[in-house]
Amino acid sequence: MAWLEIRVTYEAKGDLPADELLADAFSAVGIGSVSVTLPDVEPVEGWDPGGYTQDTDYAVTGYVDVDGREEGTLKALEERLIDLSSRSGIVCKVTTAMIPDTDWNESWKANFKPVHLTETFVVKPTWEEYTPVEGELVIAIDPGMAFGTGTHPTTRLCVEMIEKHTAEGTTVLDVGTGSGILLVAAALSGAKEGLGVDNDPVAVETAAENLALNGIPASFSVECADLISQTGKAYDLVVANILAEVVVELLGDIHRVVHKDSLVILSGILVEKGPMVEQRLSETGFALLESHAEESWLVMVAKADGV
Template sequence: MSWLEIRVTYSPCGDLPADELIAEEFSAVGIGSVSVTLPDVEPVEGWDPGGYSQDTEYAVTGYLSMDGSEGDAVNDLKGRLEALKQRTGIACDVATDTLPETDWNESWKENFKPVHLTKNFVVRPTWEAYEPAEGEKVISIDPGMAFGTGTHPTTRLCVEMIEHHAKEGMTVLDVGTGSGILLVAASLCGATEGLGVDNDPVAVETAAENLALNRVPEGFSVICADLISQAGKAYDLVVANILAEVVVELLGDIHKVVHDDSLVILSGILEEKGPMVEARLEETGFVLTESHAEESWLVMVAKKKA
């Protein structure tokens, strides 16, 4: 089977999350899994790049099996991107290429190289070797086509907060765990027990594989469930890197999984939706203790009111 590669290049437009907005247009035409190229995400020093050269363009790339309907999907996508330009000013160029099966299986991996999440945390794909410097913590990830590689600002913000707040012996709940990267980070920061929850069974399988790959302790596990419906107990640290609207929904039941001294780390929140989430925190008995922004995205840390 041949595949059609659809590559959308764009120029950043102010603080708008252009990659997310373009990815949403891919999803609207039935392409749910995309790869994102961000030229300002540099591979870590000391990694041997071999024949790799850093991409100089911002791009979102998706793939379609060629069954005769791909032309309609591309035209639909182009129309949606033109409408996006009218709404936001984000200008896009669309290019397509035909790939045989063997090339498609590897092409999405090309721009996933070892990168720093924080000063001390490095994430590397399983197919790239990396020798850590003294004091560095390395997370090895095989995300699969459908899951994040850890380079998105919300992931970096969450890892920074986990690094700052996780303590030896903590228990951690990760809501919407995806590739399991936040559970791995928590374990490397001293947490001894953790649960990852995701409503996608493929994500659960991928996260479990990544926990095993990183030799995370036996006290960590992942389950397929909706939000916190099967979490079962209170945790010292609750992390949710999901959309703001889902965060608001989560906060309605979060008292079931926290105790008086728990910390809650929330991300996946656009800055413009920060006030909505903060108001919901207030309504549900929490106080915002800190908030940080990167590229229009927020991470918010909260605890129960005294």
């Protein structure tokens, strides 16, 4: 089976989260898994790029089966992009390419290279070599079709807070685990037990493979489930890197999985939606401890006082 690669390069306007808005446009026409290219993410210092050239364009790329319906999908996406441009001022350019099935992996692997998440954590694809310096921890990731390579600001913000707030023996729940990168980071930071849940079976399969790749012990696992199904057990740390609207819904049921001293780390939150999440935290018995912004995104850390 061949694939149609649809690549949308863009010039953002102001502080608008163009990558998220474009990803929403892809999702609206049935392309749920996309890759995001952010050329301002610097590779690890000292990394030898070989023949690789850093991409200079901001882009969102998705793939669809070549099954006779791809032209309709492309047209629908182009119409949504025209509407998005008229409303937001984001300038987009669409290019396409036919990708034989045998070239699928190589078509997106080319832009995934080792990068620093924090001063301590380096994320690297499984097909690249990297030798850590003293004090560095390496997360090997094969994202497959699941989002979460570590290059998005929300992932980096979450890893920073996981590293800061995970003590030896911490138990962790990762809601919407994706590639499992946050669960791996928690394990390497000293957590003793963890569970990743996701309602996408492809993500669950990918996350399980990434746990194994990093030698994470059997006390860490992943399930195809949602938060509400996780009853009867409270975790010391709950992490959710999802959209603000989902975070607001999540907080209504989060008492099922926390105790009075638990911490929650929430990201995927646009800066302008921070007040909405902060209000919901207060309504559901959480005290906001800290928040940090990168580009247009927030991470919030709250304590479960009164839950």
